[in-house]
Each structure stands twice: as C-alpha cells, then as structure tokens.
Amino acid sequence: MMNLSFVWVFSSLMMVFCGLWSFAKSHKHMLNSLLSLEFMMLGVFSLMVLEVVSVGSEMYFVLFFLTLVACEGALGLSLLVFVVRSHGSDYLSVFNVLEC
Template sequence: MMNLSMIGIASSFFMVFCGLWSFISYHKHLLNSLLSLEFMMLGVFWLLSMQTAGVGSEIYFSLFFLTLAACEGALGLSLLVFVVRSHGNDRFMSFNLLEC
C-alpha cells in the first residue's frame, strides 16, 4: 500500500509534467506560457516541501524558493504588460524581431 508521501511525490511530478506539456502544446500566447511555467514552479515547490518535511526544520529553503517563484511571476507579468502595451496583443506570431 502506498503511503501518503509517495502520493504527494507522484502528484508533484504529475503537476510538473502537465505544466511542461501545456508549455509545449499551448505556446501561441505569452500568457499561456507564463501560466504553465508557474504551474511547473508550484509542482517543484510541492515536491520540495514534501521532501523537506521529512528532514525537520529545513523550511527556510522552501520559503526562499517560493520567494524566487513569486519574483519570477511578477517579472513575467510585467513583461506581459509591456508586450501588450507595445504590440497590442500577446501572440508570439505578431512579434517582429527587427523592431526595437
């Protein structure tokens, strides 16, 4: 019988692989890509918190990781706002590489 920690580890790997699949499949809009990256980061955070829960008092590393993931999300949203203001939409096909 599987214990609860194995189910948590399996669900975190499932979250990471679903995020990777959505990142590869739905790459037409920048917002879809950012959401799938955040979903992968949440899966990695869940795996990290499940692994450090067995060690004991090593919760500070997972809080540091969560802080970096929040900063990454804020940076992605600011880039999304900049792209929508400059190009009018967030589709990757409308970006011109020659435009400054």
C-alpha cells in the same frame, strides 16, 4: 493502500510534467506560457516541501524558493503588460526577431 507521500510525489510530478507539456504545446499566447511555467514551479515547490519535511531540516530554503517564484511571476506579469501595451496583443507570433 497507497502511502500519502507517494500520492503527493506522484501528483507533484504530474504537475511538473503537465506544465511542461502545456508549455511545449500551447505556445500561442504569452499568458498561457507564463501560467504553465507557474504551474511547473508550484509542482517543484511541493516536491521541495515534501523533501524538506521528510529530512526534517529548516524551511528557509523553501521560503527563499517561494519568494523567487513570486518575483518571477511578478516579472512575467509586468512583461505581459508591457507587451500588450506595445504590440496590442499577447500573441507570440507578433514578435519579429528583426525589430528592436
């Protein structure tokens, strides 16, 4: 029978790798890229929780990481709204490197 912590680690690593694969393969829309980044951060967060629980130390660092991930998500969504308002869509192909 499989140990529960092994299943948790395996599922967390699969979340990170699936988010990385999704980020690399589906980079047509900005929203897809942001969602795959959030999925990767969720996998990293669950790995950190497992490590902190197994060591038995304080949860302050995990809560700090969760706060940073939430701020990153809010910043990404605000950038998405700005891009949609200024360019009309969230396609990454509409950005021109020469435009400022």
